[in-house]
Amino acid sequence: MTYKQFQAIRGTRDLLPPDTALWNRVEQTAHEVFTTYGYGEIRPPVIEPTELFARAVGGDTDIVSKEMYSFVDYGVARVAALGNAITDWPDPTNDEKDFSAYKNTVSAFIDTYHRAVAADELHPSSANKPAIEEVQSRFDALRSCSLQNEKSRELASQIIRAIYLAVRIAELGDYVTLRPEATASVCRAYIEHNMQQLPQPVKLYYLGPMFRRERPQKGRYRQFYQIGAEILGGPDAPAIDAELLEMLMTFFAKLGLEGTTLDINSIGHAADNCRRGYVAKLREELLKVKDKLGADSQRRIETNPLRVLDSKLEHEQPIIAALPRIADHLCDDCKTHYAAVKRDLDLRGVAYHENWRLVRGLDYYMRTTFEITAMDLGSQNAVCGGGRYDGLVELLGGPPTKGIGFAIGEDRLILSLQESGKGAAPQGRDVYIAWMGEKTYATAIRAAKNLRNAGFSVELPPTEQKFGKALERASKLGARFALILGDNEIQSGEWTLKNLATSEQQKLTEQALLEYLRRT
RNA sequence: GUGGGAGUAGCUCAGCUGGUAGAGCGUCGGUCUGUGGCACCGAAUGUCGCGGGUUCAAUCCCCGUCUCCCACCCCA
Numbered sequence: 001m002t003y004k005q006f007q008a009i010r011g012t013r014d015l016l017p018p019d020t021a022l023w024n025r026v027e028q029t030a031h032e033v034f035t036t037y038g039y040g041e042i043r044p045p046v047i048e049p050t051e052l053f054a055r056a057v058g059g060d061t062d063i064v065s066k067e068m069y070s071f072v073d074y075g076v077a078r079v080a081a082l083g084n085a086i087t088d089w090p091d092p093t094n095d096e097k098d099f100s101a102y103k104n105t106v107s108a109f110i111d112t113y114h115r116a117v118a119a120d121e122l123h124p125s126s127a128n129k130p131a132i133e134e135v136q137s138r139f140d141a142l143r144s145c146s147l148q149n150e151k152s153r154e155l156a157s158q159i160i161r162a163i164y165l166a167v168r169i170a171e172l173g174d175y176v177t178l179r180p181e182a183t184a185s186v187c188r189a190y191i192e193h194n195m196q197q198l199p200q201p202v203k204l205y206y207l208g209p210m211f212r213r214e215r216p217q218k219g220r221y222r223q224f225y226q227i228g229a230e231i232l233g234g235p236d237a238p239a240i241d242a243e244l245l246e247m248l249m250t251f252f253a254k255l256g257l258e259g260t261t262l263d264i265n266s267i268g269h270a271a272d273n274c275r276r277g278y279v280a281k282l283r284e285e286l287l288k289v290k291d292k293l294g295a296d297s298q299r300r301i302e303t304n305p306l307r308v309l310d311s312k313l314e315h316e317q318p319i320i321a322a323l324p325r326i327a328d329h330l331c332d333d334c335k336t337h338y339a340a341v342k343r344d345l346d347l348r349g350v351a352y353h354e355n356w357r358l359v360r361g362l363d364y365y366m367r368t369t370f371e372i373t374a375m376d377l378g379s380q381n382a383v384c385g386g387g388r389y390d391g392l393v394e395l396l397g398g399p400p401t402k403g404i405g406f407a408i409g410e411d412r413l414i415l416s417l418q419e420s421g422k423g424a425a426p427q428g429r430d431v432y433i434a435w436m437g438e439k440t441y442a443t444a445i446r447a448a449k450n451l452r453n454a455g456f457s458v459e460l461p462p463t464e465q466k467f468g469k470a471l472e473r474a475s476k477l478g479a480r481f482a483l484i485l486g487d488n489e490i491q492s493g494e495w496t497l498k499n500l501a502t503s504e505q506q507k508l509t510e511q512a513l514l515e516y517l518r519r520t
Numbered sequence: 521g522u523g524g525g526a527g528u529a530g531c532u533c534a535g536c537u538g539g540u541a542g543a544g545c546g547u548c549g550g551u552c553u554g555u556g557g558c559a560c561c562g563a564a565u566g567u568c569g570c571g572g573g574u575u576c577a578a579u580c581c582c583c584g585u586c587u588c589c590c591a592c593c594c595c596a
Contacts, residue, residue, distance in 0.1 A: 183596070
C-alpha cells in the first residue's frame with residue numbers, strides 16, 4: 001500500500017457503469033438523430049494551437065490566460081524550462097561550483113534552442129532570435145571572465161535579462177491548448193480541407209471532451225463533454241436556422257428530457273446601422289441609470305453592455321426591463337431574417353420563447369442566437385447554446401462563409417436525465433449459467449459461447465458453485481434466466497432454463513433453448 | 521480568481537465542544553452438496569482527507585493544505 005493514493009485531478013472524474021450506459025444512449029441518440037438530418041461526424045484533435053482559440057474567442061486575455069488549458073509543446077518546453085531555471089538563479093557569480101553549473105545551464109539552453117529549431121519544433125521569430133543572439137554573445141564574453149568581478153556579474157545579469165525576454169516576452173516556442181470548445185476546430189478543418197469545394201452547406205457534428213480551467217461545480221468540470229453541430233457554407237437561409245433547432249428539439253425529445261424550453265433571439269449583425277447602433281444606444285441608456293446598477297453591470301457598460309441584459313440581480317430587473325430592445329433596432333435584412341426563422345419554426349411545430357435579453361458574449365455571433373434550458377440544474381440550467389456566426393471562418397483565414405451551430409453540455413444533460421429518473425438501470429444479464437460438476441464445464445463453455453454469438457449477455461462463473469449460491473448470484477446480477485447444467489442435464493441432453501422473475505422452469509434441448517430465448 | 525459549507529467503512533451517515541470508532545445498506549462466508557429473492561449467524565474493510573500545532577491524551581480545539589458541494593466571476 002502506498003501512502004498517497006492517486007486520484008483524478010481536480011475537475012476531472014471517472015465515468016463508471018451503470019452511468020456509462022446512459023452516456024452511450026445519449027451519444028447513440030445523437031448519432032442517429034443527426035444522421036437523419038444529413039450530418040456527418042467530424043473528430044478533430046483535442047489539442048490545437050493556442051492561437052486558434054485566442055483568435056476565435058477574441059482578444060479577451062482573461063479567457064485565454066485564465067480559462068484555457070495551455071502549455072508549451074515538449075521540445076520547446078525544455079528550452080523554456082532551462083530558461084526559467086536560469087532567470088531564477090540567485091547570484092551565479094558567488095562560488096566556483098555554482099558558477100560553472102550556471103555556465104553549463106546557459107550553454108545547454110542555447111544548445112537546446114538550436115536543436116529545437118533544427119528539429120522544426122520551434123520557429124525563430126523576430127522577437128526571440130535577437131534575444132537568443134544576445135544571450136550567445138554575452139555568454140561568449142562571460143566564459144572568458146573569472147569569478148567575482150564586476151564584469152562577470154554584469155554579464156550574468158544581461159544574460160538573465162535576454163533569456164527573460166526570449167522566454168517570457170518573445171513567447172519562445174509553440175503554444176498549444178486543450179480545446180475549450182470545438183467550433184473553432186471545425187472551422188479550421190473546414191478551411192484546411194477545402195470543404196468549400198464540397199456541396200454546400202457542409203453539415204458536421206462532433207462529440208467528445210473539452211477542457212476549461214475553471215473552478216469546478218455541479219455539472220461543470222474541467223474536463224467536460226459536449227455534443228455539437230455546425231452548418232458551414234451555403235446560404236444563410238432562415239430555414240437552415242429553423243431546421244437546426246428542429247433537430248435539436250427532436251434530439252432532446254427522443255431522450256425524454258423534461259422541461260425543455262427553447263429561447264431565441266436575434267442580435268442583428270455587426271454593422272453600423274444594426275447591432276453597433278443598438279449597442280451605442282444601449283450604452284447611452286445604461287449610463288443614465290449607472291448609479292442604480294451593481295458593480296458588475298457598471299463595469300460591463302464599457303466592456304460589454306449586451307451582457308448587462310444577462311444580469312440576474314433582483315434590483316436591476318426593473319431597470320433592465322425598461323432598456324431599449326434590439327428587436328426595435330435591427331436593420332431590415334436582419335428583421336426579415338428573424339421573422340422568417342420564427343415563421344419557419346411555426347411551420348415545423350417547434351415551440352419557442354422569444355427572449356430579447358438572450359445575447360452572446362462574442363463579437364462574431366450574429367442574428368439568430370438560442371439557448372435551451374432544462375429543469376432543476378441550479379444556476380447552471382442551460383444545456384445547450386448556439387447561434388449564427390457568419391464571420392468566423394473568414395476571421396480564421398478562410399473564405400467568407402456562413403455558419404451556424406450549437407453545443408450541448410453533455411454532463412448537464414446527463415445530470416438532468418438522471419434527476420428526472422431517466423437514468424440507466426444497472427446492467428443485467430440475459431443468462432447466468434449455473435453449472436456444477438467437472439463434466440458439465442465443457443458444456444457450459446459451449447453454451448456460453450453460442451449464446452454470446454447469438455447476442456445474449458451471458459455470465460459464466462469461473463469456478464464451480466453450489467446451485468443455491470449460483471442462483472443467488474444470478475439474481476443479484478439481475479439475470480433474466482439461469483441456465484442450469486448438472487449431471488442430469490448432461491445425461492438427458494435436456495437443459496434446464498429457469499426464469500428468475502417467475503421461478504418457472506422448463507427443459508429444453510440446446511437448439512430449442514436458442515430459439516426460445518430469441519422469442520422472449 | 522472570490523466568498524461560504526463539507527470531508528468518518530465501498531455507499532448513506534451517527535459519534536455528548538477532548539479519553540485511540542459505530543449503525544444501516546452493500547460485499548464475502550455459513551445455516552443450505554439440485555434451486556435465488558426472505559430469515560438468522562458470522563467476517564472483512566478505516567493512517568476519522570493530508571500536514572502541522574495545543575494537550576498526559578485530538579475524529580472532536582487551532583493553523584495550513586488538498587478535494588468535493590453551493591454561490592459569485594466567466595460562460596466559447
